[in-house]
Amino acid sequence: MHSLTFTKGHGTRNDFVIVLDREDMHDPSPDEVRAVCDRRAGIGGDGLLRAVKAGRIAEWDGDPDLWFMDYRNADGSVAEMCGNGVRVFARYLADNGLADGPVIPIATRSGVREATLLPDRRVRVDVGTVTVEPGAVKVTAAGLDQAVPATKVDVGNPHAVAFVDDPAVLDLTRPPVWEPAEAFPAGVNCEFVRIVGERHVEMRVFERGVGETLSCGTGTVAVAAAAAEREGVAERPVTYRVDVPGGTVEVELAGGDGVEQAFLTGPAVIVGHGEFTLPEG
Numbered sequence: 144m145h146s147l148t149f150t151k152g153h154g155t156r157n158d159f160v161i162v163l164d165r166e167d168m169h170d171p172s173p174d175e176v177r178a179v180c181d182r183r184a185g186i187g188g189d190g191l192l193r194a195v196k197a198g199r200i201a202e203w204d205g206d207p208d209l210w211f212m213d214y215r216n217a218d219g220s221v222a223e224m225c226g227n228g229v230r231v232f233a234r235y236l237a238d239n240g241l242a243d244g245p246v247i248p249i250a251t252r253s254g255v256r257e258a259t260l261l262p263d264r265r266v267r268v269d270v271g272t273v274t275v276e277p278g279a280v281k282v283t284a285a286g287l288d289q290a291v292p293a294t295k296v297d298v299g300n301p302h303a304v305a306f307v308d309d310p311a312v313l314d315l316t317r318p319p320v321w322e323p324a325e326a327f328p329a330g331v332n333c334e335f336v337r338i339v340g341e342r343h344v345e346m347r348v349f350e351r352g353v354g355e356t357l358s359c360g361t362g363t364v365a366v367a368a369a370a371a372e373r374e375g376v377a378e379r380p381v382t383y384r385v386d387v388p389g390g391t392v393e394v395e396l397a398g399g400d401g402v403e404q405a406f407l408t409g410p411a412v413i414v415g416h417g418e419f420t421l422p423e424g
């Protein structure tokens with residue numbers, strides 16, 4: 144029987160189970176991740192964040208002394224990056240004396256992401272380079288009359304951003320469908336967005352490997368970048384307020400012409416700690 148010590152945290156109610164595995168002693172199987180993230184029989188979470196010394200990760204060829212955020216979706220799949228997760232991860236490292244703030248570089252499968260601890264439990268993350276391809280795909284979801292053009296955005300992980308009249312009417316208990324299928328061979332996170340006002344948008348998201356979540360940090364960055372492109376906003380830096388069902392974040396964009404440098408600022412909250420026994424078999 145394998146038991147683990149965990150911490151639970153969230154960023155705008157996108158919630159994560161965090162485990163410390165400094166020496167990479169236990170790489171969780173997809174079944175184990177699903178058991179941990181199960182909201183009835185497990186701890187419950189949209190994903191699992193495993194804290195491992197980067198030098199222990201075979202695929203990592205950067206600074207071995209950094210902490211690596213090994214991110215898993217609730218269905219057990221691996222993802223490259225998690226914008227809310229990296230804020231919560233930074234807060235966890237600082238709270239537990241594992242890293243000194245206020246600036247904490249974190250290794251991810253998309254490269255190093257620098258997180259800065261701010262007052263009031265907020266964290267700002269340098270999300271790096273974001274690429275934007277408007278109208279590259281079409282997306283449909285239950286509640287839409289027809290497929291709508293979507294912007295393909297790469298935030299280290301893949302996103303399809305669709306502007307709709309009212310995201311609230313969509314039924315996101317069912318997965319959206321995109322075309323052409325080859326556009327996202329490894330799946331995609333789909334955001335449905337409404338422009339609320341100047342530099343202000345609201346969105347819902349269906350996350351790859353999870354389902355509808357109350358927030359997606361990389362999704363908010365994708366949405367801000369797609370909105371700036373759609374609205375022809377040329378000024379840089381420009382800051383968007385992005386409302387998600389779980390709260391609000393700010394996304395600052397620098398760059399333009401389809402390639403942005405992005406910074407994500409929002410809350411990172413640790414809610415508790417405990418022990419969990421993984422089911423046998």
Ligand SMILES: N[C@@H](CCC[C@H](N)C(=O)O)C(=O)O
Binds near residue numbers: 225360361362
């Ligand atoms: N919730 C995350 C994104 C997590 C990964 C995503 N589901 C994927 O598979 O790419 C965020 O806050 O960015």
